[in-house]
Amino acid sequence: MGIIADGKIVDFTFLFLIWAVAALYIWVIGGDKFNIRRMVAIDAIEEAVGRAVEMGRAVIMNIGGGGLLRGEYAPASMAGLTVLGYCAGITAKLDAELLCPMYSSGGVETIPVATELIRDAYMAEGTLDRFNPEEMIPFLPVQASVMAMADRVRPAANIMVGYYWHESCIWAEAFGRVGAIQVGGTTNLYQIPFFAGACDYVLIGEEIYPVSAYISKDPRLIATIAAQDTFKWISLLLLILGALLVTAGNTWLSNLLMN
Amino acid sequence: MSTKIVRRTIPLIITFIVGMLMIGEWFFNVASIDQVAESVRQWGVLVSAFAMGLGSVNIVIRNLRRIEKREGTDWLYAIWLLIVFFGFVGIGVGMGSASSQYQYIYNTILQPLSGTMYPATLFFLCSAIYRTFRIRSYQALLFVATGAVILVANAPVVAATFPLLVATKAWIMDVELTAAYRAILIGIGLGTIMLGFRVIFGLEQTHLGREEGD
Numbered sequence: 219m220g221i222i223a224d225g226k227i228v229d230f231t232f233l234f235l236i237w238a239v240a241a242l243y244i245w246v247i248g249g250d251k252f253n254i255r256r257m258v259a260i261d262a263i264e265e266a267v268g269r270a271v272e273m274g275r276a277v278i279m280n281i282g283g284g285g286l287l288r289g290e291y292a293p294a295s296m297a298g299l300t301v302l303g304y305c306a307g308i309t310a311k312l313d314a315e316l317l318c319p320m321y322s323s324g325g326v327e328t329i330p331v332a333t334e335l336i337r338d339a340y341m342a343e344g345t346l347d348r349f350n351p352e353e354m355i356p357f358l359p360v361q362a363s364v365m366a367m368a369d370r371v372r373p374a375a376n377i378m379v380g381y382y383w384h385e386s387c388i389w390a391e392a393f394g395r396v397g398a399i400q401v402g403g404t405t406n407l408y409q410i411p412f413f414a415g416a417c418d419y420v421l422i423g424e425e426i427y428p429v430s431a432y433i434s435k436d437p438r439l440i441a442t443i444a445a446q447d448t449f450k451w452i453s454l455l456l457l458i459l460g461a462l463l464v465t466a467g468n469t470w471l472s473n474l475l476m477n
Numbered sequence: 478m479s480t481k482i483v484r485r486t487i488p489l490i491i492t493f494i495v496g497m498l499m500i501g502e503w504f505f506n507v508a509s510i511d512q513v514a515e516s517v518r519q520w521g522v523l524v525s526a527f528a529m530g531l532g533s534v535n536i537v538i539r540n541l542r543r544i545e546k547r548e549g550t551d552w553l554y555a556i557w558l559l560i561v562f563f564g565f566v567g568i569g570v571g572m573g574s575a576s577s578q579y580q581y582i583y584n585t586i587l588q589p590l591s592g593t594m595y596p597a598t599l600f601f602l603c604s605a606i607y608r609t610f611r612i613r614s615y616q617a618l619l620f621v622a623t624g625a626v627i628l629v630a631n632a633p634v635v636a637a638t639f640p641l642l643v644a645t646k647a648w649i650m651d652v653e654l655t656a657a658y659r660a661i662l663i664g665i666g667l668g669t670i671m672l673g674f675r676v677i678f679g680l681e682q683t684h685l686g687r688e689e690g691d
Contacts (some may be wrong), residue, residue, distance in 0.1 A: 220505070222504055223503075223504060229504070233500075233504075237674055240674055255502070289499075296676065299684045300683040300684060303684070303686065319615055320532065326532050328527040329528050329531055330528055334686050337686070339686070347691050352535060356539055357531075358538075360591065362594060384598050387601050387605055388597065390592070391604055391605050392601070393582070405665045407658055407665075412605060414609075416605045423665045424668030427672045430683040433683075434683075439681065446667045446670075455572040
């Protein structure tokens with residue numbers, strides 16, 4: 219038994235290579251050499267908050283029920299928190315009402331993080347007096363409570379970025395019915411079609427991750443997105459090569475990747 | 478200690494150590510790393526339990542305020558919510574979650590009510606399909622055509638009459654859909670790895686909040 223666990227040698231090598239390329243792009247090439255494309259869904263958030271201000275209605279931002287403790291859901295929740303911080307900054311600046319319902323008993327650890335994020339955003343904009351955590355961050359442990367909130371509050375905008383299960387469909391429909399402009403994004407493959415169908419703007423899968431790079435335009439963050447794209451091309455090449463080799467009866471590459 | 482050290486530096490150091498520890502546990506056969514990683518996971522469960530307490534306090538405060546304001550009819554529901562909340566907590570703490578009283582409330586009220594939400598998805602799906610299937614562009618036309626083939630081919634009578642539709646459906650599901658899903662999945666995987674890199678090495682700090690002047 220080696221020091222690296224069985225069946226994880228290639229995984230570890232790839233992780234090391236991805237990180238090495240990211241480090242190369244950040245510290246050697248420099249992130250300012252790369253551009254990040256326009257993300258319409260993120261641009262729409264400011265527009266949606268502006269609409270809410272004009273209509274005198276609230277903005278609802280929700281980060282799903284994935285929480286931060288389960289590895290497969292935590293990255294999506296982290297992305298959701300990033301969007302929440304951005305959204306809170308805009309609502310604080312434009313004097314819009316923000317509500318951030320925290321859903322699911324499985325993801326309650328996000329409550330204190332979300333509270334601090336919103337508080338910091340309001341403090342940074344000098345509007346801490348408008349920060350009221352009990353009203354702004356209600357804990358609604360079942361899906362129906364969020365649907366009831368849609369009907370009661372009738373918000374002008376609903377932003378859902380995080381990890382969602384079947385609530386993606388019922389919430390998007392509930393908020394769509396009250397006329398809210400909607401931005402949805404998740405990494406749960408099976409819920410992406412619901413967001414694509416029911417929301418006005420959608421972030422598909424990995425698009426929820428580079429939000430902080432897009433907002434901040436920090437060259438170091440943009441460099442990591444470029445590294446990610448490089449490995450997307452490498453994955454594509456491996457896919458084509460693997461398909462050709464397997465078709466020709468050669469399983470060398472697929473066997474290698476199993477190690 | 479200055480605010481920056483408490484709110485930025487220390488969380489970033491903890492994130493780096495815990496992140497590297499978890500990666501080490503996944504890839505390496507070292508028993509001591511496994512033990513420490515397991516302890517860290519237990520701490521996570523504890524933090525989550527505290528947060529649950531915070532959520533409960535939030536529910537009580539919000540509903541007490543609602544009762545105090547007495548706006549509309551919502552405050553009546555708030556009274557009912559608090560009665561149920563304290564009743565359920567009282568029975569759970571006093572008699573235990575394995576008691577027949579607690580189980581009765583859970584099995585005969587909470588579970589059926591939660592289960593009711595799942596069939597409700599059907600109606601929301603129907604209205605979502607109606608909104609999605611409006612043809613406003615050629616992409617929407619393709620979407621409707623593909624969706625129609627899948628929908629129709631799932632009906633046994635159509636499948637029996639037009640076997641070609643079943644083959645078309647199978648091709649869409651096995652080739653087109655699987656290819657698209659895998660492409661998205663690869664992107665999500667790479668995105669997750671890179672997010673991990675940014676968080677572990679402190680490049681991504683948005684989740685730590687903003688500072689005045691940011």
